Structure formats: C-alpha cells, structure tokens
Amino acid sequence: MLFNSYEFMFLFLPLTFAGFFFLGHRGKKEWATLWLVLASFFFYGYWDMRYVPLLFGSICFNYLVGRQLEVNNGHKGWLTFGIVINVLLLGYFKYTDFFLSTVNDVAGANLFDLPHIVLPLGISFFTFTQTAYLVDAYRGEAKNHSFVTYCEFVTIFPHLIAGPIINHKEMIPQFVADKTFRINYENIALGLTIFTFGLFKKVVIADKLAVYANDAFSHTDSLNFVEAWVGALGYTLQLYFDFSGYSEMAIGLALLFNLKMPVNFNSPYQARSIIDFWHRWHMTLGLWVKNYLYIPMGGNRHGEFKKMRNLFVSMLIIGLWHGAGWTFIIWGGLHGMLLMINHAWRKVGITLPKVTNWGMTFLCVVVCWVFFRAGSVDEAIMVLSNMLNWQTVADVNKADIKHLAVITAGIMLLTAVPNPLVMVKKFTADNKWLLVTAAMLIWVIWHLNNYSEFLYFQF
Structure with missing residues (x-):
C-alpha cells in the first residue's frame, strides 16, 4: 500500500487512526x-501476504534473543548469534543472486x-532496526515493555518500508506513554501539514522528474551532452x-x-563538503553506521590510517546495503574515497570560497548518483562519458536546453x-498554515492519477 494512494x-x-x-x-x-x-501487519501484507510470516518470524527471533541479552548483559554469545542470523537472513534474500552470478562471471x-x-x-x-536493538540490549541500554510493544517498534507502518531507521530506547517510552493514547x-x-509537504514532493515534483x-538511463549509449546532464541531474533531484x-x-x-x-x-544539496553531505543525507542510516559499525571497528581511536580504513569499509557496506550490485559497491567506494580525501584536506587547512x-561537493555527489542509478557499470560509464563529450553539443535541441534550464533552476x-x-x-495551527496545506493537498489529489512506488522500496 502506497502513502500516495486513495486507499x-x-x-x-x-480507520487505523479512529480505532487506535x-x-x-x-483506557485500553x-x-x-x-x-x-x-x-x-495488514499494511505490510497488502503488498504480498507471503512475507508477513517472514517479518513476524524475524520479530519473534529478535525479541527472544533481545530478552536473553537484557537478562544477561554483556553476553557476547547471544549477541553474536542474533547478528549472524540477521545477516544470514538479509544475505539470503538480498545477495544470493549477486553472489552466484559473480561466481559464474x-x-x-x-x-x-x-x-x-x-x-x-x-x-x-527492519533488519537494521532490530540489529541495533540487539546491540543496545547487549550494552544494557534497551529494555522491552512487552512483546506487543516490541512488534509496534518494528512494524509501525510509517517507517516500516523505507525508514527512517528508529532507535529502540528513544521510541519505546513514546509507545507506552499515556499521552500517546490521547488525541x-x-x-x-502539524502531522497533516508535514505529511502533505512530503506528499507534494513525491507526487508533484519527484514523479515529474522521473521522466x-x-x-x-533507458538509452545510455545514444545520449548527447545535454541529455546526459539532464538525466544525471534529473535523477539527483x-x-x-x-x-x-x-x-x-x-x-x-x-x-x-x-x-x-x-x-x-x-x-543535503546545500552541503559544502562530503562530510557535511553525510551529516544531512539519510541521517538515520549515517547515525546507525556510526554507532553500530564505524565506532565498534575502532572509529578514529587508533590512528589516521585505521580511521581512513574504517571510513572506507563503512561506506562500502552502506553501498552494499543499498543493493546487490557492483554499481552500489562502486557508489559506496567512491563516497568512501571522497570522505577520506575530505578528512585529509581538513588536516591541510586550506580554505576555499563557499x-x-x-560546487565541488555537488558535482561529486552527482557523479556518484550516476552509478547508483545505472543498471550496470558499463551504463554508468557511458552516461559519464556523454556528460564530458562536448562534440555532441551540436545534436542538442531546444527541448533539451529547456529541460536542463528547469532542472538547474530547481x-x-x-x-x-x-x-x-x-x-x-514555527508552526501554529492558524488559517495561514491551513490555507497552504489545503492548497497543496488539493494540487496533489488533482495529480494523483497514477501511483508510483517510492525509489527506496527497492532497497
């Protein structure tokens, strides 16, 4: 079920709001x-009921392991067991085809x-969310209220499919607070206003840029200079x-x-460095990687070389988390290299105009997104080559120029x-906000002709 759908x-x-x-x-x-x-669970199963037992099984497993960790703080055996099973589950569904095809190649x-x-x-x-819970339970930082509340933590429908990644110790107190159950x-x-802003972004802007x-990216081998830039910048937005x-x-x-x-x-596109970009983009994933991967690997505590290694490995894993393909691994590796360069540059102390x-940061991000979007490494290279091929400027038509101008303005x-x-x-429930929200919602509903999935559903 899509957020941007009538049903x-x-x-x-x-119905969910009224029943709750x-x-x-x-008082119940x-x-x-x-x-x-x-x-x-109904929201999740609306897509494919076959995977509801998988989700429920994952919840039961992690809840039981978490209970053992809560009772036996510092028990590495239970933590290792829980993480290994979660990684194997994710690996089987997400990386089996990639691994076997790589072996064949x-x-x-x-x-x-x-x-x-x-x-x-x-x-x-939901695998990352629950793995973080196991680590927090191991550290003595997470305590469950009940099995049903834990199910709510994992399945609560706003974040279930594509985040944001939520933290157990921050959300459980909210789930059980008395004020949560009162209108x-x-x-x-405020919620309807923020929801409408997001809906407007998706339906009126993102879906139009998708064209x-x-x-x-459907004909990477025949793009001219401007078409290649329109495709790369269009996907970036x-x-x-x-x-x-x-x-x-x-x-x-x-x-x-x-x-x-x-x-x-x-x-994130206001960032002036790659470090700044990752403080602004998919912030909950960045925080998850920092707390549960980068710091446990040693972070920046053991010298500059190991710090750089940990940065690079963390970004490779982020790339692989996004998708089972070499394009995602290269995307993560490129960002890892850029972060290493950025940290080294800061040590030199050279300052440049804002x-x-x-401009340098945004250009690097766009180049990396080409690999993220392309269907293969060869396609990504073709797009990047066409973005540098000035000889095809003669093939540009007025429509290409117009599209590039619109995207640049955006x-x-x-x-x-x-x-x-x-x-x-600065929100207050007044007529000004009501008018803005209502106008945006009407515009969205007017354009809600074809439902399109969110891009992060595939990750």
Whole structure:
C-alpha cells in the first residue's frame, strides 16, 4: 500500500487512526497498541501476504534473543548469534543472486542457476532496526515493555518500508506513554501539514522528474551532452524529493499518533563538503553506521590510517546495503574515497570560497548518483562519458536546453530554500498554515492519477 494512494489516505489511515484512539480513549492501551500492530501487519501484507510470516518470524527471533541479552548483559554469545542470523537472513534474500552470478562471471561458466529470489519489502530497514536493538540490549541500554510493544517498534507502518531507521530506547517510552493514547489536535495539524509537504514532493515534483531520469538511463549509449546532464541531474533531484518526501510523510503520519520520529534529511544539496553531505543525507542510516559499525571497528581511536580504513569499509557496506550490485559497491567506494580525501584536506587547512566548496561537493555527489542509478557499470560509464563529450553539443535541441534550464533552476532553489521541517518549527495551527496545506493537498489529489512506488522500496 502506497502513502500516495486513495486507499491509504481515505480508508486505511482514517480507520487505523479512529480505532487506535477509540481504544486508547477507553483506557485500553494494550488493545490500542495491538490494533496499531495488526494494522501495520495488514499494511505490510497488502503488498504480498507471503512475507508477513517472514517479518513476524524475524520479530519473534529478535525479541527472544533481545530478552536473553537484557537478562544477561554483556553476553557476547547471544549477541553474536542474533547478528549472524540477521545477516544470514538479509544475505539470503538480498545477495544470493549477486553472489552466484559473480561466481559464474569469474568462472566464465554457468556453474549455478540463479534462484531469482524476490526481495521482501523493507527487509533492509527492519533488519537494521532490530540489529541495533540487539546491540543496545547487549550494552544494557534497551529494555522491552512487552512483546506487543516490541512488534509496534518494528512494524509501525510509517517507517516500516523505507525508514527512517528508529532507535529502540528513544521510541519505546513514546509507545507506552499515556499521552500517546490521547488525541492531540496540535500534533494532528502539524502531522497533516508535514505529511502533505512530503506528499507534494513525491507526487508533484519527484514523479515529474522521473521522466527525465528514466528516459536518459533507458538509452545510455545514444545520449548527447545535454541529455546526459539532464538525466544525471534529473535523477539527483528525483531521488532527493522522492526519499525526503517519504521520510517527511512518515514523520507526519507518526505525529498523528503522537509519535516523534527522527529527521532523515537536512537540505543535503546545500552541503559544502562530503562530510557535511553525510551529516544531512539519510541521517538515520549515517547515525546507525556510526554507532553500530564505524565506532565498534575502532572509529578514529587508533590512528589516521585505521580511521581512513574504517571510513572506507563503512561506506562500502552502506553501498552494499543499498543493493546487490557492483554499481552500489562502486557508489559506496567512491563516497568512501571522497570522505577520506575530505578528512585529509581538513588536516591541510586550506580554505576555499563557499561557492567553490558547494560546487565541488555537488558535482561529486552527482557523479556518484550516476552509478547508483545505472543498471550496470558499463551504463554508468557511458552516461559519464556523454556528460564530458562536448562534440555532441551540436545534436542538442531546444527541448533539451529547456529541460536542463528547469532542472538547474530547481537545484538553485534547493540551495536557498530551507528544509520544510525547519520551516514548520514555527508552526501554529492558524488559517495561514491551513490555507497552504489545503492548497497543496488539493494540487496533489488533482495529480494523483497514477501511483508510483517510492525509489527506496527497492532497497
């Protein structure tokens, strides 16, 4: 079920909201929580009921292991067991085909028939979420309230499919607080406003930009100079508006139920360094990698060389987490190299004009996104080659120039306009906000002709 669908907005969401607060108002907190859990399982199963048992099995396993860790703080055996099973589960569904095809390629023969395993929705997110819980339980930083509450932590529908990645010790107290079960009209007004902003990003902006990116990456071998740039820049904007739109919709939906989820984006294309970019882009993933991967590997505690190694390995794993393919590994590796260069540059102490820093950072991000979007390494190289091929400028037509101008204007706008979540910090439920939200919602519904999945559903 898509957030940007009529059945979600006008059936699922109102019924889930009404049932939760009806039960909560009657003082039946456990039943209200169970209602939300069952609704979230329905939301997940709406795509494919076959994977609901997988999700439930993962929840049961991690809950039981977590209970053992809570009782036996510092028991590395249980922690290792839990992490290994989670990694094997994710590895089987996400990387089996990639591993076998790589073996076949290296051997130069079809040694293995590819099983073509269908990737369950959200498996990367709910696996990372629960692995972090196991580590926190091992550290003595996480305590469960009940099995149903733990199910809510994993399945709560706003974040289940594509994040943001939430933290157990931050969310569980919210799930059980008395005020969570009472209607808060201020939260409803703010939540609907943030949800509408995200919906507008997805439907009105991201889905329109998809045309440019899809067209360019569908014939990478025949792009002229401007078409290649339109495709690369179009995807750069599409991915941002699509994913940040989803994240804001998730935050807005959670607020309807009096839950505060973490911010996932902070104007990443305003970054003036790659380090700054990763402080602003997919922030919950970056924090997860820092707390549960980079720091446990040693972080920056054992000298500059090991710090650089840990940075690079962390980014390779982020790349592989996004997808089972060499394009994602190269994307992660490139960002790892850029982070290493950025840290080394800071040590030198050379300063450049802010606009130069921004331009260099944005260009590096765009080049990396080409690998992220391309269907193969060869396709990515073709796009990048065409982006440098001035000889094809003669083939450019007026439509290409117009498209490039529109996208460039969008980029310039992003560098100046604050993040919507910053704008709503001054939110008050008045007529001004009501008018803006209503106008955007009407515009969205008017354009809601074809449903399109969010890009991060495939990761």
